[in-house]
Amino acid sequence: MNLDQLSPANQALTLRPRPAPTSALSAVITLAWRAMLKIKHVPFQLFDVTITPIMFTLLFTYMFGGALAGSPEAYIQFLLPGILVQTILFITVYTGVGVCTDIQKGLFDRFKSLPMWQPAPILGALAGDLFRYSVASIIILVLGVILGFRPGAGLLGVLLAFALVLLFSFAISWIWIIFSMKVKTPESVMTTSFLFLMPLTFASNIFVDVATLPGWMQVAVRNNPVSHLTNASRGLMHGTPVGGDVLWVIVASALITGVAAPVAMRMYHRER
Numbered sequence: 001m002n003l004d005q006l007s008p009a010n011q012a013l014t015l016r017p018r019p020a021p022t023s024a025l026s027a028v029i030t031l032a033w034r035a036m037l038k039i040k041h042v043p044f045q046l047f048d049v050t051i052t053p054i055m056f057t058l059l060f061t062y063m064f065g066g067a068l069a070g071s072p073e074a075y076i077q078f079l080l081p082g083i084l085v086q087t088i089l090f091i092t093v094y095t096g097v098g099v100c101t102d103i104q105k106g107l108f109d110r111f112k113s114l115p116m117w118q119p120a121p122i123l124g125a126l127a128g129d130l131f132r133y134s135v136a137s138i139i140i141l142v143l144g145v146i147l148g149f150r151p152g153a154g155l156l157g158v159l160l161a162f163a164l165v166l167l168f169s170f171a172i173s174w175i176w177i178i179f180s181m182k183v184k185t186p187e188s189v190m191t192t193s194f195l196f197l198m199p200l201t202f203a204s205n206i207f208v209d210v211a212t213l214p215g216w217m218q219v220a221v222r223n224n225p226v227s228h229l230t231n232a233s234r235g236l237m238h239g240t241p242v243g244g245d246v247l248w249v250i251v252a253s254a255l256i257t258g259v260a261a262p263v264a265m266r267m268y269h270r271e272r
Contacts, residue, residue, distance in 0.1 A: 001055055003014060024117035031124025036131045048094075049132050053087045053140045060207060068208060073092040073148040080144040081234040083205030085165055089201060091129065092169050095191040096176030097186040100127050104185065108268075122268055133169065137162055153239035157240065161233040164249055168229050171253040174260035200226045218271050224254055225252060 039046050062080055067070030102108060102121065111121050140150075141158065152160050181188050201219075204226040210218050221227055228248045235242025 012035065014065070024120065026138065027116040027120035028123045028127055029134045031120050032127035032130075035125045035128025038098060038128075041068065041134070048091060049136045050139060051135050052090070054143055056087065057140060057143050057147070058081050064207070076144055076147045076149045077238070078209075078234070079085055079207065081161060081237050082138065082204075082230045083144075084137060084140050084161070085230050086206055086235055087140060088133050088165050088169050089172065089197055089226070090194075091132050091136060092173045093176055093190055093197070094132065095125050095173040096189040096193060097178040099177050100180035100183065100186045100189045103180065118269070119265060122177060122265065125177075126170060129169075129173065130166070133166060138163075149241075152238040153237055157237045157239055161236040164232055164246065167253045168225075168249055171256035171260070174257060174264050177264040178260060178267060200224060204230060208232050213236045228252070 026187060039049070057076075057080070061076050063074045065075035065079075069075035071076060099122065102111075108121070113120070146228070153160075176189060178191050179192055180186075183189055183192065204221060204224045206226065210221050210227070228245045232242050232245035232249050234240075235245065
């Protein structure tokens, strides 16, 4: 008898070939798309991706450009690579916020029951952040060009700087994922993360040249990880030699990822 001739009840009891499991790549892509869709339902995330970069760029360019560089057009050449670094680092917080929200709502239990590659929820969240980073970066660069920003190294230098910032941001995101496993609410993840990010970004060379600072502060600012990243991005965009800073960022990113990623994944599996 043909399977289609059986009653629905008998069809349900009939052995069928098990569907092929979803590939790891497909699972990561699907959950990355889910992470991007969260922006639609959480307007505050869209604000941080679009409005905040515009606000910071315009505010600092016109408030301090004349005093620090003689004119806004001159200051934007120095400022814009740093604003790009600051904005993307701030957005990394949402990786931890999203993971903590999923834990709080019990979605980890649902993911556990699905026949998919289990690290996909974490890697999907990280991949989805690439969309946020790209949108924010495009907005900053377009606004910067309108304000007079002209990268000496052209498009290639801008792309290399963006890739380096992405690498470092990917590493930092693992730290916020660890935070998300330890605290109880998404708000706690955001508060804890910004307690670290605010002093790191503002006590750096994003806004001012290190040489203008008091001697004791120069030591701290020069050794700030954000200063190394800003130096590297600024040099890549303008075509100045920054091989040491680029190497520092790459090595630091590898070390942070090598330590934080296994810890985060172990805590993730334990949380499930």
